[in-house]
Amino acid sequence: MNEKPIYLQIRDYLLDLIKKNIDNPDFKLPSEYELADKFSVSRLSARNAILTLEKDDLIIRKQGKGTFIKPGIMLDIISKDESVLMIAYIFQSNTSPLNQQIAFGVKTYCNEHNIFEVDFLNFCSKEDEDNYIKLAQKINCNGILLFPIDFETYTDDILKLQIKRYPAVFIDRKLPGLNIDYVGSNNEDGAYQLVKRLYERGVEHICCISNSAEVATSLKERINGYKKGVLDFYGKFDSEDMIESQNGVMLASAIEKKIKSWEGNCAFLLTSSGPYVYLLHILESLDVSHIDKITIAKFDDEFNALMKYMGYDTITAIQNGTKIGYTAAKQLHEQILGRIEKKETLIDCMFEENEFPDSKKNKKNTER
Numbered sequence: 001m002n003e004k005p006i007y008l009q010i011r012d013y014l015l016d017l018i019k020k021n022i023d024n025p026d027f028k029l030p031s032e033y034e035l036a037d038k039f040s041v042s043r044l045s046a047r048n049a050i051l052t053l054e055k056d057d058l059i060i061r062k063q064g065k066g067t068f069i070k071p072g073i074m075l076d077i078i079s080k081d082e083s084v085l086m087i088a089y090i091f092q093s094n095t096s097p098l099n100q101q102i103a104f105g106v107k108t109y110c111n112e113h114n115i116f117e118v119d120f121l122n123f124c125s126k127e128d129e130d131n132y133i134k135l136a137q138k139i140n141c142n143g144i145l146l147f148p149i150d151f152e153t154y155t156d157d158i159l160k161l162q163i164k165r166y167p168a169v170f171i172d173r174k175l176p177g178l179n180i181d182y183v184g185s186n187n188e189d190g191a192y193q194l195v196k197r198l199y200e201r202g203v204e205h206i207c208c209i210s211n212s213a214e215v216a217t218s219l220k221e222r223i224n225g226y227k228k229g230v231l232d233f234y235g236k237f238d239s240e241d242m243i244e245s246q247n248g249v250m251l252a253s254a255i256e257k258k259i260k261s262w263e264g265n266c267a268f269l270l271t272s273s274g275p276y277v278y279l280l281h282i283l284e285s286l287d288v289s290h291i292d293k294i295t296i297a298k299f300d301d302e303f304n305a306l307m308k309y310m311g312y313d314t315i316t317a318i319q320n321g322t323k324i325g326y327t328a329a330k331q332l333h334e335q336i337l338g339r340i341e342k343k344e345t346l347i348d349c350m351f352e353e354n355e356f357p358d359s360k361k362n363k364k365n366t367e368r
Helices: 004-020 032-039 043-055 099-114 127-138 156-162 187-200 216-234 248-261 274-285 304-311 322-335
Strands: 059-062 066-069 084-092 115-122 143-146 168-170 181-185 205-210 243-244 263-270 293-298 313-318 344-347 350-354
Touching: 004 032, 004 043, 032 313, 043 059, 043 115, 066 274, 084 099, 084 127, 084 322, 084 344, 099 115, 099 322, 115 127, 127 143, 127 156, 143 322, 168 243, 168 322, 181 322, 187 263, 187 293, 187 350, 205 216, 205 248, 205 344, 248 274, 274 293, 293 350, 322 344
Parallel strands: 084 115, 084 143, 143 168, 168 181, 181 344, 205 243, 205 263, 263 293, 293 313
Antiparallel strands: 059 066, 313 350
C-alpha cells in the first residue's frame, strides 16, 4: 500500500509523463478531471498536484487549451520530491487588514520552506470549519492552521485533532483546555499598555466599549488587560465604566450618560473595530463642550484617517499580523517535523499615538 499523500502520487505520475515527453512541446498533460478519474480522487487532489509542478516552474497552463511541459526545462531538476509538505490554512473572511497580514505571513514562511499551502475561506460558519478540517485530512495535508470562528466552541472534529495528535495551530483565538499550539497577539498586555498611555496623557476618565467576552478569547484578554491597567494606574475598577456594544440603542444611551457625567480629559477604549464608526456617530450628536478633550484608544489602525479628520486624538495598539502568520506556520512546521510539546506564542502589539493640538475636540485650544 502506498502511504504517500495522494497529491504526491499524482505528482509522481505527472513527472514520469514529463520525463518521457520532455522533447515534445505539444504534449498535453492530463486535465484535473482526467487525473481525478484515473486515481479515483477529488479534483482538489489533482489540482494540488498540478499546482506543485507549476510552483516548481515545470509546466505552463494555457487558458482554454490545457497544461503543457514548460519549454527548456532540464531533466536533472525533475525529481520525485517526497519532501514536499502540504498544509491547510482555514481562515475567516480576508477583508480585514489583520487577516490579510496573517495570510501574507503564512504564505511567506511556506514559500521560504517549500511548503505547499491549501487555503480554505470560511465565512464564519462552524459547519464549514468542520468540513474543511475533515477535507484537509482527507487530502492528506500534513497539518492545519486554523483561525477559529467566534465563540469558544468545541466540535468533535476539533477534539479529534488533539486525540489523533494531528499537527495543528490555532491563530488569534484560543480554545482553552485543548493541548493544541496557539499563536496570537499579546492582547492583555496591549490593552494594559493603552490604559498606561492614557494615564500618562493625563486622562481622568476611561470607559471601555467591547463586545461580550464570550465572543472570542482575544476580547476576554483585552478586557482583563483593561481592568488590570485601571486598577494599577487609577486605583479602582468600576463596572459602570464597561459598556457592551452589541445593542445599539443601549450603547448610545450609555455613552450619552458617560458624556454628561464627565469633565476634563476623558477617553474611550475600544477592544475591537466594530463600534468605531458608531461611537463617532454618537459623539457627533452629543454636546461635549464641557469636556476638555476626548481621546480614543483602540486596537488596529482601521479608521485612523477618519479619526484624524473628525479631530479625535488616538492611541492605537497595532497587531503584527505578518509575524503572527509567519510564526504560526513555523510552529506547525516544527510539529510536522516531530515536536510534541505544546507551544503558545504571544506577539506584542506595536503602538501609534496621534495628538491634534488644534482639534475641535480639544477645548483648551478651540471652543466647539
